Amino acid sequence: MTFAARAGRQPRRARAALLAAGALVAVAACASLGGGGDALVLGLAVPLTDGKGAPDVYGVRSRMGAELAVEELNAAGAFGGRTLALRVVDDKGSPTTALAAADSLVNDPRVLAVVGHVYSGATIAAAQKYDGSLPAVATSATSPEISKLGGWIFRVASSDSANAVALAGAAHGMGRRVAVLYSNDDYGQGLARNFASALRAAGGAVAAMDPFLEDTPDFRPYLLRMKARGIDLVFVAGLQEPAARAITQAQQVGLAARFLGGDGIEGLAGMGARYDGTAVGVLFHGQMSDSARAFVARYRARYKEDPDSQSALAYDAVRLLAGALRAGHRDPAAIRQWLEGVGAERGSPAFEGVAGRVAFDQNGDPVNKRFTMGVIRGGGIVLPEAAR
Template sequence: MTFAAFSGRPPRRARAAVLALCASVLAVAACATAGGGGNDLVLGLAVPLTDGAGQPDVYGVRSRMGAQLAVDELNAGNLFGGRTLALRIVDDKGDPATAIAVADSLVQDRSVLAVVGHVYSGTTIQAAQKYQGHLPAVATSATSPEISKLGEWIFRVASSDSANAVALARAANGMGRRIAVLYSNDDYGQGLARNFASALRAAGGGVAAMDPFLDDTDDFRPYLRRMQSRGVDLVFVAGLQDPAARAIAQAQEVGLAARFLGGDGIEGLAAMGARYDGTAVGVLFHGQMSDSARAFVQRYRARYKEDPDSQAALAYDAVRLLARALQQGHRDPASIRGWLEGVGAREGGSPAFEGVAGSVAFDQNGDPVNKRFTLGVIRGGGIVLPEAGR
């Protein structure tokens, strides 16, 4: 997932979802919080709590909620030899330039041992230059293939779009004959679209049209009418939920009889109304994907009175992963980085980390190996997995 610079319309947010989040923002307090006392073990949490218009950012707020739940559960277990785990929370606003500044502030804070974040690919890519050689960072939902090249101090708990695109292309081949791509003109959209098109060709398919957009694009009708004239019956959206919502609504207006498919960036469409039913979505987490996921949903729901999404689950996992290093006595950034490098290694490492969003074992690029990515369908205000309940 990534972010395109703000220009006019508040991007990335389903309007109804933002209104619902206001209570959650109050529940998890202010936008920037320092770590606790001198006895704390401090992790940085770099997330977009607000967007370019100063409004709550859905992805960042829920990431914070998942991270805080993990911290509270861990502290309740007294797992750190009498010390307490704390978060130093910084708001990167989903903006790459701001991400550099907040990353620098975390590096300069000697109490911070490691970082959970960032959420978007663009902010992760820019912040990495500050973390390199200083602080290990575990990105949550950042999926751009470029993150694999950022160096030995950057890890992530979400699978790369170079892998996710293969699953999405496989699904697309079974859903449509003539396939078009709409992609956000940023790190996330470009990378996902490029890998999707490549995987589709490798599987014997092809792309009938490929068009870029910006997050504040209002009118998709010219693209959609051209697709209609070309007989497109499946549209793949490599972008986020707000522009995808506009594209789908306008496709219905112009009479384009095509299904829509997208990656994890459009997960939020499930909460935006019945008109998005039937849209297929690749998800990084689902509450029915495992017993541990189901148990997490129950705990999260009891705490926040709502269901978790991928952002909440991945932030939860990233905190618990770093806490595992702390529990095993790794209490400085270099030692934590070395421990992360060995998670799931066949020789000389530690066992894979079993998170609520799946197992994490890192390859030489800090990417999780064979991380689960599955396809669901929006139906009745939720995302239904074909294999749910197995």
């Protein structure tokens, strides 16, 4: 996922989270949850606000998932009389702010490891601070560049180099003339490049490829060219707000093409019926497994709404790191070494998370992590197997 969701219309299913989190955002820069002086402390680096000070739905929901994990672990007495706590820092989805946030966590001797960051650009920027000091488990950061960041960065989301294969496979069966709109940042560039390569390998081709900025207001020049070229499928490598504008304007100019996107456009499912029929690849779905369904029930009981990929991945990242703590590893270097062995032949067992199984390769990427294709319908994302 890319830098940050900008201010603007949020999906209906996210509004409750933003309202409930309003008070939390105000104190998030140095907040802690769940511990006293003997607490085991994890950093939580998420974009709680955007560059204009408005709540960022991706970060808010990531915090909600992380806090639910901490509450459950502490209630179960998972740490032999000690408690788990979060030190929350707001990276604002900005590489510059992420660098400062990472520096503050590295220089806090209480912090043993980090959950975060959420966005690819923030993760890439912060990695230089964590290297050699703190292990960090990114949540929904999917840029292929993260695989090159060294031995202190791990992630629970699959790389877009892998996700693009599933997305290209779906595209190959949906359209004959495919165009790509991509956000001109780490997430969008990487996803678009890997999608185009995977589509060629599947026997297809990209007929047009155009970049956009997150706040691009008017996609109609792109869309009119696509209409003239007979484009019947548009792949969006970006976030939900610009995707929403592009889909709305496509309908206005009479471009009769389907739209497809990755996890960045997941939130379109709660933004109205006009987005029905949009295909989307997601990192988590509440019907993907029994453990996912059980997590949805617990999350709904706690927050009175359903979780999304950000909630689930942050929840998994906390519980993954808790595994190292429960195994007795209480310093950053030992935790990093334990993470390297997750799922390895002579390491610890693979981690079974609510968003799927995690076993790390030599780059800190999860091996064969599940990436699920669905279709937006009726205010939700319907999996193909659910429709049969």
